[in-house]
Amino acid sequence: xxxxxxxxxxxxxxxxxxxxxxxxxxxxxxxxxxxxxxxxxxxxxxxxxxxxxxxxxxxxxxxxxxxxxxxxxxxxxxxxxxxxxxxxxxxxxxxxxxxxxxxxxxxxxxxxxxxxxxxxxxxxxxxxxxxxxxxxxxxxxxxxxxxxxxxxxxxxxxxxxxxxxxxxxxxxxxxxxxxxxxxxxxxxxxxxxxxxxxxxxxxxxx
Numbered sequence: 273x274x275x276x277x278x279x280x281x282x283x284x285x286x287x288x289x290x291x292x293x294x295x296x297x298x299x300x301x302x303x304x305x306x307x308x309x310x311x312x313x314x315x316x317x318x319x320x321x322x323x324x325x326x327x328x329x330x331x332x333x334x335x336x337x338x339x340x341x342x343x344x345x346x347x348x349x350x351x352x353x354x355x356x357x358x359x360x361x362x363x364x365x366x367x368x369x370x371x372x373x374x375x376x377x378x379x380x381x382x383x384x385x386x387x388x389x390x391x392x393x394x395x396x397x398x399x400x401x402x403x404x405x406x407x408x409x410x411x412x413x414x415x416x417x418x419x420x421x422x423x424x425x426x427x428x429x430x431x432x433x434x435x436x437x438x439x440x441x442x443x444x445x446x447x448x449x450x451x452x453x454x455x456x457x458x459x460x461x462x463x464x465x466x467x468x469x470x471x472x473x474x475x476x477x478x
Contacts, residue, residue, distance in 0.1 A: 289329070289464045323477075326470035333462070334364055335381045341404070346475050357468030362454040365439075368393065369403035371413055375442040375449035379428045392419040407451045415447035437461050 317325065331342045349359035364370060372393060373384040385403040387393065393400060394414050395407065407413065415425060429444045436442045439459055442449040457468060 320474075320477075323470045323474035326467040327474050329464070330360075330364075330466050330468065330471055333381065333466070334367065334370060335385045335403075343475070346471070350472075356472050358456045360468050360471065361457045361460060361466075363406070365455050365460060366407050366451070367403065368395065368400060368405040368407055368413070371407050371440065371449065371451055374437055374440050375413065376428050376431060376434070376436055376444070377415055377425055377447065377449070379424065379431060383424060383428075387424070392416055392422070409451060409453050411451045413449045413451065420447050434461065 327342075331337050331339075337345075345363050346356075346360060349356050349363055352359045365374070369381065369384040369388050372378060372387055373381045377393075378384045378387050388403045388405075389401055391399060391401045392415055394416055395405065395411055397412075399416070419425065425447070436449075437455065437459060439451070439453045439455045440449050441452055457466065460466075
């Protein structure tokens with residue numbers, strides 16, 4: 273099992289939820305956390321615990337971002353006018369690796385980061401290999417010609433477990449996607465309930 277795969281499954285088990293909706297998640301078989309004491313960690317959570325868990329779940333969903341990266345995105349969401357929770361979701365969904373994942377060019381968010389890192393993606397005709405690159409409305413993301421027959425790409429397009437959301441227009445024959453608009457929380461197809469309001473409370477108090 274690769275490091276990325278084990279990290280992905282570890283996050284699922286730590287949260288006790290199948291946060292990516294993957295059929296092979298260990299949570300589908302056992303809902304308790306990892307480790308020898310996992311089955312005993314079922315007590316009522318404090319407000320701090322609920323807030324921390326909401327933050328870890330959202331942070332983990334996007335490829336387990338570092339705390340420094342995630343806090344920086346939160347600070348920006350707080351500065352922008354409007355609802356901070358909605359702004360946070362919008363900024364996370366505008367990451368290039370998130371758009372590549374949403375467009376079903378890759379099977380997982382972890383694979384999306386690697387796919388971008390390895391130079392397989394172009395934005396408006398220009399090569400971009402920074403997963404955190406922020407996509408703007410109207411930007412066209414495409415898989416470079418030499419990468420269009422990669423097995424990971426062909427596997428992802430066939431996945432029945434998720435659809436491309438309506439804020440992205442994807443063409444899997446040309447392997448292109450257009451970022452139509454910045455989504456709100458209700459637009460994003462999370463397999464589990466995300467609670468950005470608790471994330472805001474966590475950072476406001478810590």
